[in-house]
């Protein structure tokens with residue numbers, strides 16, 4: 001039984017390697033390298049790669065500055081998060097925490113699975129023009145492939161929070177992955193107590209800037225210590241896209 005199982009795994013791994021080899025060779029060329037500043041920075045994303053055009057011509061782009069919000073009876077965010085053993089990856093643009101399958105957010109009866117969360121500094125979202133020190137984006141996907149992102153604003157505080165556990169284990173080099181032995185992260189503890197939120201349609205905030213992303217920005221920020229903000233900024237000093245025009249989009253806020 002055991003030997004068979006191992007063979008099966010080896011065969012699957014070989015198949016995966018072959019698939020990625022052939023895909024890498026011709027069918028899907030790697031997207032262009034992009035950055036936040038300079039010649040490959042935010043103002044040039046749309047020109048770097050044909051696949052990035054939406055970054056320039058999209059009309060429902062993220063992030064946004066939330067100046068006005070209309071109170072509305074928004075559905076409750078039901079977080080079915082538990083404690084997980086994550087892997088923490090430096091992907092060259094941010095530090096991303098990949099979570100194992102089985103973590104869900106349910107909104108209006110629709111179930112979205114949490115894929116990962118990652119950080120930006122300063123926050124990409126603004127509230128009446130004001131940015132926060134950092135933001136965490138929790139990226140979810142439903143069974144049809146639609147994305148829903150929950151943003152938790154992070155502000156400096158003396159007490160800190162569960163985020164500090166992650167920020168204590170930042171992989172410093174691009175491409176580096178950290179799995180910390182015995183690290184159990186309670187995902188529920190990362191969320192603010194008040195689950196009120198702002199709701200609007202937007203996009204990915206990084207190339208290819210794809211639209212059709214459902215944004216849910218938590219109204220209440222969460223505290224992290226100044227030391228942990230500095231620790232993140234020692235890895236990524238600035239990784240936030242500027243705010244984008246609303247173009248008539250309505251922002252709703254839960255009552």
Ligand SMILES: [Zn+2]
Nearest residue numbers: 118120137205
């Ligand atoms: Zn993000």
